[in-house]
Amino acid sequence: MVGAGFAGLAAARELVRRGRDVVVLEGRDRVGGRSATATIAGVRVDLGATFVGPTQDAVIALAAELGCPTVPTYSHGKNLIRWRGKVRTYRSTIPKLSILELLDVSRIQWRFERVCRRVPVEDPWSAPIADALDAVSLEQWLRSVRAGAATRELMAIMSRVTWGCEPDAVSMLHAVRYVKAAGGLARMLDVKGGAQQDRFPGGTQQIALRIAEELGERVLLGAVVDTVERRDDGRLVVGFGTGRVEVDAVIVAVAPQHRQAITFRPELDSQYRELTRHWPLGRLSKAYAAYDKPFWRTAGYSGEALSDEGPVFITFDVSPSDDGPGILLGFTDARTFDRLPPQQRRARALDGFATLFGAAALEPIDYLDHCWGTEGFAPGGPTAAVPPRSWTRYGPWLRRPVNGIHWAGTETADVWTGFLDGAVRSGLRAAAEVDRELSARSSSGGPG
Ligand SMILES: Cc1cc2nc3c(=O)[nH]c(=O)nc-3n(C[C@H](O)[C@H](O)[C@H](O)COP(=O)(O)OP(=O)(O)OC[C@H]3O[C@@H](n4cnc5c(N)ncnc54)[C@H](O)[C@@H]3O)c2cc1C
Structure with a gap:
């Protein structure tokens, strides 16, 4: 396992539960990743x-x-909004704006959710409108549907807190897929019910610390993984500085951007490499x-x-x-x-x-x-701010296993992508994948 964030730890815990031997290599001097x-x-x-x-x-x-x-x-009690130099109060998720501004916010929300319905979360690139949506940023889409200035400013606030970027940096296809994976705008943005x-x-880090306690010596801190090499016999050698560990399968549970720091031998197909350059964290x-x-x-x-x-x-x-x-x-x-x-x-x-x-x-x-x-190591967050033309070009390779290497991390989840929940789900999914693969290999007499 590479990475002791929620994804890596959930995967390791699940594999141990299924009777597998596991080692978790974490580059930082603590567990939890983006939870600290x-x-x-x-x-x-x-x-x-x-x-x-x-x-x-x-x-x-x-x-x-x-x-x-x-x-x-x-x-x-009352919520506050500082808007165009004035501080006002409001009670629900949407702040007090003029009637026209409120109508515009509702219109854009409605249009956004309608686009969501046309994008499958599992394979968004397959939607008939995928190319069109992935060709533009959220900001370009907002302008194309003539969203007013107040609506665009509210969407910018959402973009900053959700992806850690401005709306012109994130693909519209990514935005709708992400919101759909969270169950809609209200579910994602609300306090009560959200x-x-x-x-x-x-x-939140106590959850990671408790899993690490359960896993004990299986977790190695300060172990920055730099190579994953597949030998002729099918086994994998994972290198971290001067350390080496030989395994039957690897789960890389780091953000797609951070996969770049690992050299894979033999080299992975170019789509895997390009993906890491087109999935930046916010x-x-x-x-x-x-x-x-x-x-x-x-x-x-x-x-x-x-x-x-x-x-x-x-x-x-x-x-x-x-x-x-x-x-x-x-x-x-x-x-x-x-x-x-x-x-x-x-x-x-x-x-x-x-x-x-x-x-x-x-x-x-x-x-x-x-x-x-x-941050000095594995910087960025909360999650990937995926720019236009990434999902349609590289999406199919985001979590496709290759040479005994499996991919986890919240960015690979189909439910609550980008959140702790997505991280845990991705870890459980990758653990099940590895378990299945090892069982199939051992029943056919291969390493496993
Ligand atoms: C400011 C902020 C606020 C957030 N708020 C919320 C919130 O309120 N609710 C919510 O659900 N989510 C929130 N998130 C998102 C949430 O933290 C992430 O979705 C989740 O923690 C991701 O878990 P992960 O295991 O996929 O990745 P990570 O937590 O990033 O774990 C990956 C681990 O891999 C390690 N690593 C990377 N490269 C290597 C390498 N080469 N070798 C060894 N180890 C490596 C990293 O050090 C890291 O520990 C927030 C994030 C931030 C930054």
């Missing part, structure tokens, strides 16, 4: 993945098995500020906010209780945030919180941020 839990004012918070919601059954079942409970995301409904008070950053109390709650605010001006563009309340500490989570726009020195990042993030929640937000008791795009 840190502490602010003594409270655990997630630098990467945080939320889960209904229909994310694979990750919810896994967490429950491992004894990791969830709590509902705090959502009582992907942000619940969170883990102990953080960039998303997070800032947390802690206060004695969640002071916005007493003023009737939910802590949920949207802003059309960065760097903080979406916020949530992740405080443990009314008694404090009060903790605001802000998603920050990597384009303007990541290049700033730490003190300026802090000042800009606190300014963003203060514009929404008042001057009290300028006086935190603790502060924390994290820029996924500038």
Whole structure:
């Protein structure tokens, strides 16, 4: 197994359950991948993945098995939006706009969901409209259906938080396939009934840590895999620095972009190689500020906010209780945030919180941020921002096994692609594939 994110760990756990020997090679000095839990004012918070919601059954079942409970995301009271220089309140997912703007948002949502129905999640390249959709970016599509400025700005906020990119960087085919895999726009964007409904008070990384504990010595940290070589007898030799391990099959459970760092011998077909160059990860950053109390709650605010001006563009309340500490989570726009020195990042993030929640937000008791795009190893996230003409050219090779090599990772999932749930599902799928392949080989007398 290459990679100890949720996909790699779920796959390893499943293979062990099926009686297979497994070794998990992880390049970082920790498990969890894009899930990493840190502490602010003594409270655990997630630098990467945080939320889960209904229909994310694979990750919810896994967490429950491992004894990791969830709590509902705090959502009582009024939401806030900073829009064209003014801060206003609203209550549902769609903020208060003018009647004409609201009608335009509904029209575009309706058209988007209608396109979703025409794209199969498993093989989107096979749809009759695939070429047309993959030839344009989300931004080009929005302009082609004459989406108004407010709708385009809301879709840009969605694009930043979903793929970590602007709408002109992501293929329309990818956008509709992704949203469909999540069960629709409302399911993906909502708190109640949607992907942000619940969170883990102990953080998401504890799930990975518990699997790693179960797997024990089978997990090797600091093992950066650089080669996978197939020998004449069909066995595979996986190289990591000066280390080597000989195996019957490999699951590469890293983001498609990071497959580039591994040399495969014999060389894989060009589509496999090109795919890694056309499946780039986006960039998303997070800032947390802690206060004695969640002071916005007493003023009737939910802590949920949207802003059309960065760097903080979406916020949530992740405080443990009314008694404090009060903790605001802000998603920050990597384009303007990541290049700033730490003190300026802090000042800009606190300014963003203060514009929404008042001057009290300028006086935190603790502060924390994290820029996924500038990580030293395997950088990027939340997920792949797949550009135009990638799915139709390379999609069929995304998870097609080759030479005993199998592919996992949230980007390869058909349900909740890009989320923790997709990662777990992809791991279970790849484990079943390998188990089947090894059983078939051993019954035919080959290695297995
Ligand atoms: C800021 C942010 C917020 C997010 N919020 C949410 C959320 O609220 N809910 C949700 O469901 N999802 C969220 N996500 C997405 C979620 O984190 C990912 O979908 C999921 O963690 C991906 O898991 P994975 O196992 O597929 O990949 P990864 O977690 O990326 O795991 C791959 C692992 O492979 C390792 N690796 C890479 N190359 C090599 C190599 N050559 N050798 C050895 N090891 C290697 C990496 O270090 C990594 O540990 C968020 C992500 C980010 C960054």
